[in-house]
Amino acid sequence: MTNYLDSVQKVFFQSSDLELKDLQNSIDVMMGHQIDFAELFFQSTFHESWIIESGIVKDASFSRDKGVGVRALSEEKTGFAYSEELDKYNLLRSAEAAASIASRGQDRQIKIGKAVQAVPLYVNENPLESLTDSQKISLLQKVDKLARNKDVRIKEVIASVSAVYDQIMVVASDGTLAGDIRPLVRIGLTVIMTSNGRTERGSAGLGGRYTYSNFDDAVLEDLVCKAVEQASINMEAIDAPAGMMPVILGNGWPGVLLHEAVGHGLEGDFNRKGTSAFSNKIGQKVASDICTIVDDGTLSSRRGSLTIDDEGTLSNTTVLIEKGILKGYMQDKKNARLMNTSTTGNGRRESYACLPLPRMTNTYMLSGDHEPDEIIKSVKKGIYAPNFGGGQVDITSGKFVFSTTEAYLIENGEIKSPVKGATLIGSGPEVLHKVSMVGNDMSIDPGVGICGKAGQSVPVGVGQPTLKVDEMIVGGTS
Amino acid sequence: MTTDKTIQNSADYLDIESQQEYLQSTGSWLIDKAKSMGAIETELALSKDIGLSVEVRNRSVDTIEYNQDNNFAITVYFGKNKGTAGTSDLSRESLQDTLNAACQIAKYTQPDPHNGLADANLMAKEKVDLDLDHPIGITADKAIEIAIECESAGLDYSDKISLSEGAGFSSHRNLRYYANSHGFYAVTPSTIHSLSCSLIAKDAKGMQRDSWYSLNRKQSLMESSKTVGVNAAQKVLKRLDSKKIGTRKCPVLMIPEVSRGLIQHFCSAIQGSSLYRQSSFLLNSLGNKVFPEFLSFYEEPLLPSGLASTWYDNEGIATRSQYILQQGKVNTYLLNSYSARRLGLEPGGHGGGVHNLKVLFNDGESEQNFETLVKTMNSGLIVTSVMGQGVNLVTGDYSRGASGFWVENGQIQHFVEEITIAGNLNEMFANLVAVGNDYDYRSSYMTGSWLLENMTIAGN
Numbered sequence: 001m002t003n004y005l006d007s008v009q010k011v012f013f014q015s016s017d018l019e020l021k022d023l024q025n026s027i028d029v030m031m032g033h034q035i036d037f038a039e040l041f042f043q044s045t046f047h048e049s050w051i052i053e054s055g056i057v058k059d060a061s062f063s064r065d066k067g068v069g070v071r072a073l074s075e076e077k078t079g080f081a082y083s084e085e086l087d088k089y090n091l092l093r094s095a096e097a098a099a100s101i102a103s104r105g106q107d108r109q110i111k112i113g114k115a116v117q118a119v120p121l122y123v124n125e126n127p128l129e130s131l132t133d134s135q136k137i138s139l140l141q142k143v144d145k146l147a148r149n150k151d152v153r154i155k156e157v158i159a160s161v162s163a164v165y166d167q168i169m170v171v172a173s174d175g176t177l178a179g180d181i182r183p184l185v186r187i188g189l190t191v192i193m194t195s196n197g198r199t200e201r202g203s204a205g206l207g208g209r210y211t212y213s214n215f216d217d218a219v220l221e222d223l224v225c226k227a228v229e230q231a232s233i234n235m236e237a238i239d240a241p242a243g244m245m246p247v248i249l250g251n252g253w254p255g256v257l258l259h260e261a262v263g264h265g266l267e268g269d270f271n272r273k274g275t276s277a278f279s280n281k282i283g284q285k286v287a288s289d290i291c292t293i294v295d296d297g298t299l300s301s302r303r304g305s306l307t308i309d310d311e312g313t314l315s316n317t318t319v320l321i322e323k324g325i326l327k328g329y330m331q332d333k334k335n336a337r338l339m340n341t342s343t344t345g346n347g348r349r350e351s352y353a354c355l356p357l358p359r360m361t362n363t364y365m366l367s368g369d370h371e372p373d374e375i376i377k378s379v380k381k382g383i384y385a386p387n388f389g390g391g392q393v394d395i396t397s398g399k400f401v402f403s404t405t406e407a408y409l410i411e412n413g414e415i416k417s418p419v420k421g422a423t424l425i426g427s428g429p430e431v432l433h434k435v436s437m438v439g440n441d442m443s444i445d446p447g448v449g450i451c452g453k454a455g456q457s458v459p460v461g462v463g464q465p466t467l468k469v470d471e472m473i474v475g476g477t478s
Numbered sequence: 479m480t481t482d483k484t485i486q487n488s489a490d491y492l493d494i495e496s497q498q499e500y501l502q503s504t505g506s507w508l509i510d511k512a513k514s515m516g517a518i519e520t521e522l523a524l525s526k527d528i529g530l531s532v533e534v535r536n537r538s539v540d541t542i543e544y545n546q547d548n549n550f551a552i553t554v555y556f557g558k559n560k561g562t563a564g565t566s567d568l569s570r571e572s573l574q575d576t577l578n579a580a581c582q583i584a585k586y587t588q589p590d591p592h593n594g595l596a597d598a599n600l601m602a603k604e605k606v607d608l609d610l611d612h613p614i615g616i617t618a619d620k621a622i623e624i625a626i627e628c629e630s631a632g633l634d635y636s637d638k639i640s641l642s643e644g645a646g647f648s649s650h651r652n653l654r655y656y657a658n659s660h661g662f663y664a665v666t667p668s669t670i671h672s673l674s675c676s677l678i679a680k681d682a683k684g685m686q687r688d689s690w691y692s693l694n695r696k697q698s699l700m701e702s703s704k705t706v707g708v709n710a711a712q713k714v715l716k717r718l719d720s721k722k723i724g725t726r727k728c729p730v731l732m733i734p735e736v737s738r739g740l741i742q743h744f745c746s747a748i749q750g751s752s753l754y755r756q757s758s759f760l761l762n763s764l765g766n767k768v769f770p771e772f773l774s775f776y777e778e779p780l781l782p783s784g785l786a787s788t789w790y791d792n793e794g795i796a797t798r799s800q801y802i803l804q805q806g807k808v809n810t811y812l813l814n815s816y817s818a819r820r821l822g823l824e825p826g827g828h829g830g831g832v833h834n835l836k837v838l839f840n841d842g843e844s845e846q847n848f849e850t851l852v853k854t855m856n857s858g859l860i861v862t863s864v865m866g867q868g869v870n871l872v873t874g875d876y877s878r879g880a881s882g883f884w885v886e887n888g889q890i891q892h893f894v895e896e897i898t899i900a901g902n903l904n905e906m907f908a909n910l911v912a913v914g915n916d917y918d919y920r921s922s923y924m925t926g927s928w929l930l931e932n933m934t935i936a937g938n
Binding site: 053054056057058059060061062063064065066067076077078079080081082083084085094097098100101133134136137155156158190192194199200201240242243244273274275277353355389390391392394396397398399400401402403420421422423425426427473474475476477478 | 535538539540541542543544545546547548551560561562563564565566567568569572575576579580582583585586587588589590593618641643678684685686687717725754755756757761865866867868870872873875877878879881895896897898899900901902934935936937938
């Protein structure tokens with residue numbers, strides 16, 4: 001068990017006039033209003049990205065962001081302000097602004113507790129420093145060369161590496177005192193392939209809460225193979241079918257299905273407000289018996305993992321759906337309090353300049369009994385989709401979409417011709433009832449997911465075994 | 479410590495005069511510094527945003543947010559090597575660190591003969607007042623009052639409106655500063671105010687949500703809070719009682735919120751970076767006919783109070799009114815100086831994209847209103863919203879989730895959801911039948927509805 005409080009405090013208090021007692025004081029100032037909860041979120045972020053295109057690393061960028069977000073809750077009301085300047089004056093000014101949500105009342109003093117102790121789920125190294133700048137360039141050149149050597153039809157290669165080094169500290173009137181140090185890296189590759197007047201694209205990427213040193217030769221080779229293979233498969237793709245049919249989703253990243261179909265609809269805020277298609281459905285059957293789905297922030301080094309969430313709560317494994325029955329929602333402190341339940345460690349925010357919301361971490365379905373082959377053999381006519389781009393959901397109507405980037409026709413139990421990208425559409429509360437076979441090959445995606453909600457982006461993970469949906473609408477053209 | 483009152487009044491308070499002075503002196507200090515460190519060219523971009531957003535729900539305040547965002551970015555060129563760095567901390571110490579970081583990066587990036595600032599002779603010379611800055615000094619209390627009035631108008635409109643997702647009012651003021659080592663600099667203050675309302679209606683088939691918003695640089699030109707609330711209510715009520723439709727090919731009528739997405743896809747496909755990366759379905763399309771002859775896209779960067787109005791692009795190049803598409807033909811690519819050099823063409827003031835684009839029908843506004851277009855379509859689908867990212871700009875393949883209304887014999891029949899619409903952008907552009915005069919001015923892509931011949935609808 002450890003806490004990073006000493007090291008993160010240094011980051012925020014260094015070259016400022018702030019001390020821990022000033023934070024205590026700001027909380028007290030807020031609690032002097034008719035406020036139920038007051039919180040300070042300090043964040044320091046280093047970000048960089050390096051890009052190679054047309055064979056040269058012509059551009060790279062570095063950015064630094066630092067600030068404090070101040071939040072005050074009074075029943076259902078939220079007051080929020082933030083400052084990029086870390087000093088007593090701006091902290092108090094932000095505290096007064098946030099607390100203006102409620103009128104001034106009795107002075108109250110709240111004791112900030114002991115630092116939250118946690119087992120870190122990832123290394124605390126600064127990933128930007130895990131390679132020298134010239135090594136980052138060599139790495140991109142290696143990817144570029146590998147890709148170009150893989151297939152003569154490749155006309156352009158665009159590859160990038162990026163890293164984020166995030167240090168946070170949370171202090172709140174419920175006694176919370178917590179710090180975290182979060183690395184995040186990602187590598188992405190897009191190849192453009194041209195042949196006989198046809199141009200197609202193939203993309204692949206991966207990453208997680210570790211450093212660039214994980215991007216070894218085997219990882220790069222695999223990345224390149226995936227992107228090049230996707231482009232050459234798309235070269236052969238025929239028009240996708242249009243209409244309702246059985247759909248088999250591959251394992252790993254196709255778990256974006258779960259993220260859109262049920263994940264968002266099970267976030268606490270929507271359910272407190274009653275605006276989700278899943279509102280008031282706890283205990284009800286929302287999926288077939290073979291579906292068990294969890295949100296799990298505790299996986300080691302995964303992109304969506306968090307040792308503590310952005311409210312200082314220890315990360316959790318939350319069972320959302322167990323054997324088809326809806327078990328629970330994902331909560332942050334505000335929505336948990338208003339719904340008389342506990343936070344599940346899903347309070348997340350894009351940065352100090354944004355309000356925390358209930359958000360997913362790594363959302364996945366547990367393995368079932370079937371061999372993937374057996375699942376494919378069971379379909380007479382349908383599609384098999386092992387890779388996807390993004391998706392979207394209307395949480396109120398429950399309608400959701402996700403779009404294939406690699407898919408094939410299935411005819412008489414066999415995978416046949418690749419088909420062009422198509423959007424799949426379904427209804428969240430209905431689609432999981434139609435899951436009739438679940439594979440034994442659960443895997444988590446390679447680490448590229450970005451989830452957007454209320455204008456805020458956060459890194460997430462998804463995962464699932466191969467699974468069969470008996471019928472879904474496939475948005476092709478033929 | 480400051481009192482509540484002055485904080486509230488400071489929601490859009492920027493002392494433009496003193497900011498301008500500070501930015502100019504800091505800017506030239508940094509450019510000189512960069513030069514002394516060996517940079518042959520330097521550019522700086524800074525944006526300061528200050529604002530207030532309130533959200534109300536069920537007729538009482540839900541959230542008050544005071545926004546205050548700083549963004550600074552510096553790019554340096556050492557010969558043809560480029561480095562970029564950014565920060566949110568605008569202290570001189572931090573700006574110096576940021577400059578150092580950019581210089582450090584430029585030591586490692588590889589030279590690219592096409593790198594560099596835009597040519598000095600292209601810099602905008604004539605400053606134009608575009609009437610963009612209309613601060614209103616609004617207090618949180620007043621903003622809450624407007625939002626509650628808006629939400630109430632929506633909630634009271636019908637018993638079938640069961641819930642509100644909230645109504646929000648926000649007012650933001652921005653200061654945009656750009657300077658480069660050619661000696662070009664500009665400081666532009668602007669405001670943007672918005673009011674939105676999102677409502678939920680319920681029937682036996684479940685819940686539906688829809689919203690309406692008003693957005694303007696001048697508060698006086700915004701729709702009234704009542705109109706925004708009522709429009710949201712009317713919109714969501716129409717979504718009730720949906721019926722399914724089967725898979726078919728049929729004409730599609732896209733309302734402006736959807737049709738402007740097609741214009742955005744077109745603009746992305748003729749943007750320099752998509753072209754030199756060979757990643758566009760419109761490669762080598764300059765001068766080619768991609769839309770019917772009746773259609774033109776006219777760019778108006780100097781439109782007073784326009785949402786994307788500016789007299790200089792993000793490299794300092796003078797913007798100008800021009801056809802992007804003329805009589806169906808691609809008139810210009812959208813290039814910044816880098817992509818122009820790579821493609822051997824001239825940049826046209828499109829660093830940062832296209833600045834206000836208006837759709838023209840035979841060089842004027844179409845005379846067909848929305849109702850006429852519905853009649854013309856006779857039988858087909860009105861698309862009121864699309865979902866997902868199913869657009870491949872390399873191939874032009876288009877497949878998206880959709881909802882809208884089924885039309886038969888020129889009459890709207892019922893709401894339709896859980897369908898997809900699919901085609902290829904090349905064919906969809908060529909198959910454009912008509913455009914409407916129901917312009918939506920809440921976007922810098924100004925268009926009416928579009929009627930397209932045959933698309934594939936997938937349903938059950």
